[in-house]
Amino acid sequence: MTPTQDVLRVDALTVSVRTEDGLQPLVSDMTFRLGKGETLAIAGESGSGKSITSLAIMGLLPPPAVRVTGGAVILNSRELTQLPEAEMRAVRGDRIAMIFQEPMTSLNPVMTVGTQLVEAIRAHQPVSRAAARAQALEALKAVRLSQPERRLTQYPHELSGGMRQRVMIAMALALKPEVLIADEPTTALDVTVQREVLDLLRDLQRETGMAILLITHDMGVVAEMADRVIVMRNGRIEEEGDVRQIFAAPAAPYTRDLLAAVPRMGQGRRAPPPPAAAPVARLQDVQVRFDLKGGVLGRVTHRVHAVEHVSFDIGAGETFALVGESGCGKSTLARALVGLVPHEGRIEVDGQVLGALDTAGRKALSRAVQIIFQDPMAALDPRMKVGDLVGEPLLIHGQGDGPARAAQVADLLQRVGLEAAHMDRYPHEFSGGQRQRICIARALALRPKLLIADESVSALDVSVQARVLDLLAALKREFGIATLFISHDMAVVENVADRVAVMYLGQVVEMGTRAQVFGAPRHPYTQRLIAAVPVPDPTHVRPPAPRLAGDVPSPVHPLGQGPARLLLADAGDGHMVAAE
Amino acid sequence: MTAYLLRRLVQSALILLGVSFITFFLLYVLPADPVRQIAGRAATQQTVENIRHQLGLDQPFVVQYIRYLGGLMQGDMGRSYLQKTEVASLIAARLPPTLLLMAAGIFCELVLGLTMGVIAALRRGRAADTGLMITSFVAVSAPQFLVSLLLLYVFAVRLSWFPIGGYGTFRHLVLPAVTLGILGSGWYARMMRSSMIEVLRADFIRTARAKGLTRARVILRHALPNAILPVIAMIGIDIGIFMGGVVVVESVFGWPGIGQLAWQAIQRVDIPIIMGVTLVSACAIVAGNLIADLIAPAIDPRIRIR
DSSP states (O other), X not given: OOOOOEEEEEEEEEEEEEETTEEEEEEEEEEEEXXXXXXXXXXXXXXXXXXXXXXXXXXXXXXXXEEEEEEEEEETTEEOTTSOHHHHHHHBTTTEEEEOSOTTTSSOTTSOHHHHHHHHHHTTSOOOHHHHHHHHHHHHHHTTOSSHHHHHTSOGGGSOHHHHHHHHHHHHHTTOOSEEEEESTTTTSOHHXXXXXXXXXXXXXXXXXXXXXXXXXXXXXXXXXXXXXXXXXXXXXXXXEEHHHHHHSOXXXXXXHHHHHSOOXXXXXXXXXXXXOXXXXXXXXXXXXXXXXXXXXXXXXXXEEEEEEEEEEEETTXXXXXXXXXTSSHHHHHHHHTTSSOOEEEEEETTEXXXXXXXXXXXXXXXXXXXXXXXXXXXXXXXXXXXXXXXXXXXXXXXXXHHHHHHHHHHHXXXXXXXXXXXXXOGGGSOHHHHHHHHHHHHHTTOOXXXXXXXXXXXSOHHHHHHHHHHHHHHHHHHOOEEEEEXXXXXXXHHXXXXXXXXXXXXXXXXXXXXXXXXXXXSHHHHHHHHHSOOSOTTOOOOOOOOOOOOOOOSEEETTOOOOOOOEEEOSTXXXXXXX | OXXXXXXXXXXXXXXXXXXXXXXXXXXXXXXXXXHHHHHOTTOOHHHHHHXXXXXXXXXOHHHHHHHHHHHHHTTOOOBOTTTOSBHHHHHHHHHHHHHHHHHHHHHHHHHHHHHHHHHHHHTTTSHHHHHHHHHHHHHHHSOHHHHHHHHIIIXXXXXXXXXXXXXXXXXXXXXXXXXXXXXXXXXXXXXXXXXXXXXXXXXXXXXXXXXXXOHHHIIIIIIHHHHTHHHHHHHHHXXXXXXXXXXXXXXXXXXXXXXXXXXXXXXXXXXXHHHHHHHHHHHHHHHHHHHHHHHHHHHOTTOOOO
16 A cells, blocks of 8 residues: 555544543553545444544543543644644534444434535535535535435435435535544444445545545454554554455454454355254244324324235244345234234244234243344343343243242353353343343243344344354254344354345245355345345455445335235245245 | 314313313212302201202203203303303403413423523533522422412512512513412423433434534534423423412412412302313313424424324
8 A cells, every 4th residue: 555645643542531430541542544545444342442532533522521631633733632622613524524323313303404414514614505505415416315405305204224324424525524434334224225335435435535434343344445454452452454464364363353253154054954844933924014094083094014925934943034124024023923013814833823822822822932132231121130030931931939940040041151140130230242141041941942033143242243143053952942033134144044034125035045045046135135245355356236326115005005915936945036 | 284183173172071071070079069158058948949949950960961061062151159140251351361371480480491401401410400400399399379478578578579469560470470480490490401411412412513513503403402392292281280370379469360260169169160260271281282282293393293
């Protein structure tokens, strides 16, 4: 790489938080430089201090507890950390702009997109409202947003997540900043939308020559976007280097572990498909629809067709994966399977037909099917001790007496890699990965036949994710539990699933063994999903693809109408593909 | 929109019907006998029975209630037992002062409460926050008759800034309105504080700051409109609580409104007036809620009326 002029230099930056025990450093001795037109990625797991670093550069650390206690941030030979607030404000949004992880919550819900853009422009340039509006329109066109004039008058909730992130980028780039800080810009987006946003950022960087500081935990995104990489851990730099060197020959042991934990496509274990056992769950023509009411009498006028004509079996001991983007109906299907939402069609679990059950039958069913959710903190009652949380299913189903239950809970905790002594602690004393282990222990308490994992590893750091996935695989071997694994992460699915169904707008578009779906995807949507996954390899050359900016059609239809039913045809060996 | 309004109006009518039934029933089973009040202690049994028959109070409950409803349909709210005047005209004469007092009271409580809440949120955890929250606690807990007497003593008796009671000028309005406002301001201060603290943590506030906006603009343009949304829904419900305060405050300050009318009517078991005032208050509460629900979508585009 040719040496370029540095736009941003960070020199021995230390950020500390004031606690009862004095100042605790969150980021120590952070030093790097960022050249014009360069992309520097700061990679690390949660709590590594990467976001704190970016907020420190912007002067947005939450006062008064967290502040810069040492070092310097130099933008074009101007020191920023000592700048008075008024001067820093002039830099913020103008010379350094920032985009955030959550496009859904990062825009003000009660202001139109246009007003928010105009406001950003007028905060730094003394132009008329009309002139600012024209500039805002240009900015929206620059991020390739469809119907830019209309977008100006719309409110954020009227736009999809991908469109909102484009608006955020437009807002950040409207004033042509020298540095763009992108803090997990695509983490909350679907994989195809992530692809669009990453492509857009790269195109815009080529056009404007801005420097990008990319903060991410996703090594795939790092490999695709970055020129240089800093790997952070516990507020310190573990390793810094050229992206190819980091991926090809990581020097620090931590970097090696991190890269090893990243799930990669095409490396799924090539085990033979499991023998066709009797199905634990059998779904036939399952539909879930939600009514939308309107009119004078509040009658049903529209329906959300969340799940449409889905049929599949899950065999004993099998891991069946449902993949698809947000809103495709995969989680709704999981809820129908445990009886949390009403459904049409036939769902049979453990030989019982779901709709025909009485209260006692439903209770028995909950013994056969257990579910693990995405957010382990929200899924655990913060006022209950871990022992009570894990033992509660036993209590509800009247299994064993006090001491027997305690012994069983201790055993369960050890199975999932925790200690029996943890029984007396509360959920907040555990890390995210440990909490998910607690959820798994609770789900296993009743020895279910089917375990539903709904995005259960999506909120975890990669190294933690890898360990939880290992745990699930070990438990599956040990107990022979069938798993319905729901995820948006194609790489994870490829690593764990025996069979896979791809869902789109409530319908299954492709279904087959892992080798069939990932090895020879037939349906264009599956192909698009797989192609969109970032590859954690900087030498990987992505075949040129058209820049897409499409929106997923709505699953809401007027009463009496519905989506065209897709019919699956066998493309050989049980590889089911929807006809186009 | 029209459909929504129509549906809401039908709902409101049903609510009022329910209120009328419950009130009428409660007054019917009440041990106090209105006829005794009218006839006086010295009246003979015969006179009492005559008056009872005259007023139709010897009829079964259902007949009485249907007769009352029939009157209501024709705009007839009955006659006061003691004052012998139309309840409708009594209420009509007393309504404007009460509405004025309520409007002024709500204005006071919003100005006081929202200001305290916003300042407390911005100074969270510091002395100003603690002080304001103690103040709001006192405001919520202080009985209104005590607050009104205290204000009267200080500002009317000692300082003579305002008249002791009565109705007519702006100066007459100040003390009763402030008394009414103080109670509610405590609630609003607490609500606004927590709502504001939550909004200040939101991602879009960070975005606004990252844009380089001034602190004032971030607070006034971005935080405040979002923080005020739950408060608006509260105002509709609040009108009901307000009516209770109006009765006390009107009595203390000699304010010629329907609160005083109700107070006198209750003491004398003047059922038509009690019914009339209850229904008018219920109308006010229902209307207040409807208005609050109609204002909400004007501020928050995510709320769509259908």
